[in-house]
Amino acid sequence: MERREVAAVLAYIGRLDPRTIRTDAGEARDQIAQWYELLSDVPFTTDHHWDVRDAIRAHILDSPYPILPADVARRWRRYRRDRLHRHTDPTPVANPDDPVAWRTELLGTRHAVAAGTLAPSTHRQITSGGPSPDVEARLRAIGSCIPPAVRTELARYRPSRAVREAAVAQGHPDPLSVRCPWCQAGEGEPCRSRRIGLDGHARGNAPRVTPHPTRADLAGAAQARKETA
Known part of the structure; x- marks a missing residue:
């Protein structure tokens, strides 16, 4: 003042x-x-x-x-x-090969923000808005964020998901879309191999690669109801 x-x-x-x-x-x-x-x-x-x-x-x-x-x-x-x-330094427009100009622009932006003559550049401004047009076009061409070749490589590390995706690709119902009445696995969760001991309590809880047949039957019935509705 x-x-x-x-x-x-x-x-x-x-x-x-x-x-x-x-x-x-x-x-x-x-x-x-x-x-x-x-x-x-x-x-x-x-x-x-x-x-x-x-x-x-x-x-x-x-x-x-x-x-x-x-x-x-x-x-x-x-x-x-x-x-x-609240300020995150935006990339200067100066040539990065000119460190003096780069630093001068960076400090000038900071001083302007601190003095109240320029609004802060926040993280939300970096991530706001939808994907760029080239990303949208690539997603439409691939059909998924994961390319098919990468999905194939990941299949051996995600066997239950690979079985599920293969069934859906062949037009079969997704068995994980319903709750399993046998092992009580929730929607989206893999079935569990639960062995019952002599005392009536469960002795195992390992995840199964393939869902229980009753769950697959329920998923097929649910898909049939949706198609006829």
Whole structure:
């Protein structure tokens, strides 16, 4: 702020809190000099939600003590820290082979964000929106995020899923789309090989590659009902 802006700030504070008013001309000059010394790098307003009058009103409402220039400076520093914490450096447009220009643009962006003249660039801005057109075209051509060759390589590590995908590809119902009445596996979960001991309790709970036949029958009946509906 400039000296005239500091004087306007002190006049505004005097209207809200008469305790800060200085009637002596010498004391008023000293007060302006003190406030200017601490607030010379604090802007009066910015385009991004900073107004020194808001900081003054907040202090007067929250504290019973007269406001000091350090109170305003602390609120400005908190404002700067919050903006820098929410900022992720966008890639400069300068040539990366020119480290001086690259660093100058990077620091200039940070200073603009901290000063409130530029909005922070957040992570959400990097990931917002849908996929790019070339990615959408590739997905339509492949039909899946996983290419067929990669899916084939993964089949040996995911045997139950491979059996499920092969059945669906051949037009058979997906057995994991229903709950298994035999082992009580939920929808989407593989069946379990549960052996019952002499005491009537389960002695095994290993996942099965193939689902239980009753589950496959239930899935077929559910698919038939959907086709006839």
